[in-house]
Amino acid sequence: MAQKNLLPMILLGLINIEKKTGYDLKKDFETEIGEFWSVKHSQIYLELKRLEGNGEIKSTTGFYGNKIEKTYYEITKKGKERLDSWLDSYSDILSVNKDEFVLKLYFIKSRKDPRLQDLLQEQYRQRKQKLEHLLDRKELLFSTKKERDDNYGHYLILDHAIRREREYVNWLEEMMK
Template identity: 90%
Template sequence: MAQKNLLPMILLGLINIEKKTGYDLKKDFETEIGEFWSVKHSQIYLELKRLEGNGEIKSTTGFYGNKIEKTYYEITKKGKERLESWLDSYSDILNVNKDEFVLKLYFIKSRKDPRLQDLLQEQYRLRSKKLEHLKERMKFVFPNKESKNDNFGHYLILDHAIRREQEYVNWLEEILEK
């Protein structure tokens, strides 16, 4: 089954928050969105052209601040309608998690496989590092209880990511102890 292209919805959602440049959108993917969705830089600009061609966003190019030419994208009424329609819809399909580590584990048949320990240790290192990063992001983005109310959906996503990574780290610790 073909995977649904959700990049237009992500871009519409980000631009709906505030006008953004392509660079701003790239930065959003490197920080917050990148915790749960990845995209190539070139895909952003291709999709922005499509959205503009469809009349769902409009662009304004000019010189801003320090005389650098920038193009800002802004959502249109048509774009807001599409975004709202998507937000109101539900899918009954669970996405497949593409995890190369899990795939490699699947093909290791023996506990005595010499690659197993290194594979587990490396995954533990990576997951522990990601967990710490997520905890730091939580402290930075939501420094107090009141701040989570300003963007509760974002808070829930970050909380979910922390819990997911904590469980992954716990599972790896348990396996490595055996």
């Protein structure tokens, strides 16, 4: 089954929050959205052209700040309607997690495989590092109740990611014993 292209919805959602440049959107994927969704930089600009061609966003190019030419994108009524329609819909399809580490584990047939411990330890190091990063982000973004309440969906996603990584780290610790 073909995977649904959700990039337009992500971009519409981000632009709906506030006007953004392509660079702003790229930064959002490197920080906030990147915790649960990845995209190539070039895909962002291709999709922005499609959205603009469909009349779902509009762009304004001008000189801002230090007289740097920038193009800002903002959502149109048509784009807002599409975003709202998507937010109101529900999918009964669970997404498939493409995890190279899990795939490699699948092909290791023996507990005595010399690659197993290194694979587990490297994944443990990476997951611990990611967990620490997520905890730092939570402290930075949501240290007060007001900050949590003002962007509750983002808070929930970050909390979910922290719980997922904690469980992953715990599982890895258990498997390395």
